């Protein structure tokens with residue numbers, strides 16, 4: 001076990017993947033000599049060479065589209081998109097090509113591409129640097145979408161994503177890059193918890209609170225605060241956003257009877273809607289109240305001085321928990 | 337001078353800018369080795385690339401062109417008879433497709449658009465497999481790795497990036513094969529094609545950009561896409577380019593061979609603009625009379641790529657009755673085989689739609705698949721559930 005930051009844990013996972021499989025290639029803007037703007041790829045080009053860790057021209061569609069060609073040729077490209085807001089020029093290649101080529105070719109061509117996306121807010125950045133675009137990708141079949149929340153998961157899940165024969169969008173909560181945690185680098189990715197599985201982070205009996213990526217820590221803090229008030233919250237880290245591990249969620253909701261889901265992305269058409277609908281379908285007779293969403297607003301990501309109003313914080317989450325419990329809350333007295 | 341004769345955008349009426357004067361760039365004249373009248377003309381630079389093409393090979397190129405035109409006619413007929421949903425004719429582009437495709441080695445890899453069915457024929461794609469997609473039986477008709485040709489791309493220009501990435505892989509592998517990508521004049525306006533050229537030039541990847549300037553992107557004339565000769569754009573990326581008469585099979589072959597040799601030996605990418613003409617509609621669903629002038633078609637009919645090589649064979653005394661009979665028999669046989677393959681193609685099974693979305697199990701999809709198969713089973717006869725009227 002070693003203490004390391006979230007960013008370092010990904011770096012170490014990337015290093016192991018590069019060592020284990022000569023077909024793994026890293027591509028992106030500034031990932032070579034600089035080591036990426038967040039230093040996640042620090043030192044990798046020095047150790048593996050310019051052909052394994054490729055500094056590309058500034059063209060997101062091309063980064064993704066050439067990764068497709070490399071995958072055709074048997075490589076396993078790991079693409080870094082510098083910031084969430086810059087993934088859109090690559091959107092067409094991701095949803096029309098990466099996601100569909102296996103289907104299109106009736107299984108003949110595999111697309112084992114991992115797309116690393118630093119995402120989410122809370123770091124006081126300008127426009128286009130704090131977005132949560134995950135729902136665009138969870139809506140696209142052929143893709144898998146994951147988001148780790150701890151250094152250990154960051155380390156193992158990146159290796160699992162790279163080893164998988166399907167394309168994976170790997171969303172890295174950038175405001176957690178500097179958080180430290182214990183990482184056991186000796187765990188074989190195949191022996192670790194599968195990235196498709198959700199994890200019960202804190203057990204509880206009154207409410208199921210679902211979060212992923214940057215908000216897992218906030219959700220944990222909320223559960224600890226609620227415990228002081230005598231409310232027992234079960235916190236679940238989704239880890240996989242597509243597909244969602246509904247089995248774990250169902251088991252929890254059958255026990256608690258109440259569901260709150262939180263994410264930074266805007267509410268409408270977000271992942272929370274999918275979780276709420278699916279859990280309602282599966283656990284209708286176990287639910288004591290309608291599922292509650294605590295999310296970002298349906299606005300463009302706001303300027304940094306007020307971003308904390310947009311981001312679900314501990315208190316907004318607890319207000320949502322109160323709603324699920326039918327306790328007095330900010331919406332008490334409102335119909336519907 | 338040939339540029340003037342063929343003039344980008346032809347003499348199409350109704351474009352946004354009909355002053356054709358801007359469209360003749362500074363990049364030199366178009367390479368031509370056979371005149372529209374079938375006369376072999378010499379070219380100081382490009383003759384060398386086709387010097388060893390024997391009479392027999394010339395006849396075989398002619399045969400290929402006749403055969404793919406027949407594939408086109410037969411597929412169009414199949415569409416009209418309701419056997420295919422759609423077909424994108426290559427009529428008029430036979431020299432571009434044959435001249436380039438017959439310059440490739442088996443281990444070179446092709447990334448094309450939807451119109452390169454003549455190229456697919458050259459790669460050895462099974463005839464019926466060319467039609468699978470157009471019949472709607474599957475999203476692809478072949479395994480790319482058995483013929484080293486990716487399945488046709490519909491998103492305009494996307495495949496140029498795939499070819500460039502594949503070429504980067506070739507470089508990494510230290511191999512001497514080459515990737516070639518086909519696209520239209522309209523595609524050159526897309527960001528992907530331009531980004532592909534940036535990457536190919538920056539990494540000096542072994543990729544050939546083969547643009548078939550067939551003058552039209554559905555209803556839009558080439559002059560709406562480019563204010564200069566398309567070939568001249570490549571210079572801005574640092575990529576050598578050539579404009580070649582796309583209705584001249586030898587000129588296309590010479591230019592493609594040069595580009596491929598350059599790529600094979602570490603010389604990086606080349607851009608080829610093959611100036612040709614789409615004689616038919618964009619697809620069988622298109623009506624070109626709404627946007628293009630009948631005179632334009634006549635002008636281009638006089639430059640027909642097959643008539644041209646036939647003229648050359650005739651001048652050389654090679655156009656014998658035996659040759660004509662052999663070519664006709666081959667075209668007939670190909671058409672027969674393709675038609676039979678099309679009509680006898682088994683219909684896909686309903687549950688096939690769930691296959692190959694992922695290469696590993698996916699709990700969301702597995703559940704939907706399970707639920708739908710239960711739904712189908714509830715009818716007893718799965719075919720009944722497939723009908724639009726329903727079986728209830």
Ligand SMILES: Cc1ncc(C[n+]2csc(CCOP(=O)(O)OP(=O)(O)O)c2C)c(N)n1
Nearest residue numbers: 451490491492520521522523550552553554
């Ligand atoms: C990204 C994209 N936009 C629009 C279309 C619709 N579309 C299909 S073919 C075509 C014209 C393409 O023209 P060109 O690149 O010159 O190729 P050609 O059809 O002439 O061979 C268009 C607009 C598409 N397939 N993809």
